[in-house]
Amino acid sequence: MYKLVKGTAAINIFIGIVMIYLVWKLTQFLAMEMLSSVLGEFIGVGMFALIVVFQQEIRKFLLMIGSTNFGRRRKFLRQLKFIRDTPEDSVTDVGAIVRACQKMGDTFTGALIVIKRNTALDFVKNTGDELDILVKTPIIESIFYKNSPLHDGAMIIEDNRIVATRVILPVSNDRDIPLRFGLRHRAAIGITEKTDGLAIIVSEETGQISYIKNGEFVIFKTPEELIEKIKKDLQ
């Protein structure tokens, strides 16, 4: 349940409900008649209040359950993480990502890729376009191709799927970042400071690939070393 609601507003609403319940119990314990009867009335209609508050989610849930479209149902189940698909789906193809970055670096094509680890990235995902495509070198290259309508912003990868493009990331305010690094690099630092995600950047100016973890640049010498480091960080 925690995994299901982590990173969504539902957990905050749940905490709110628990707090109201605890205050109600406290007012009963302290024999604060009026406050306890007001809160009691509120809790009495709690079930209806929940239906109203979660109207959208309940609607979405019922629509998904009732859908006869198996492709969508699989996607929904994967979101719930009750099932793991084939290894092709669940193990991130780091080699394919780094190869795409090398090719983009050779052609000075800018790119920003964030790989999710434990922290949910839903709060940034919905600033862009949600997708569901298997990670492949040519797909990543064509998304960041300069004339592609999807090239701007960041790409989010979860497991081995590209789940969003054109995502706007929070920018780091760290004043120690050298001035030669622009917004793309600041955004990569920002998201890895706020979450445990991993960011890979290809600079449009220099073609250089950078790897950022926990808000800091990770040094590597060869693409093979980068692949190894990312694989280790994803374990």
Ligand SMILES: Nc1ncnc2c1ncn2[C@@H]1O[C@H](COP(=O)(O)OP(=O)(O)OP(=O)(O)O)[C@@H](O)[C@H]1O
């Ligand atoms: N907050 C952000 N979230 C996601 N992508 C961003 C963000 N800010 C900028 N970008 C992306 O970075 C691109 C280039 O920004 P900028 O030139 O400032 O970056 P840079 O760090 O200097 O990188 P480069 O070396 O590639 O020029 C933008 O066109 C946009 O696609």
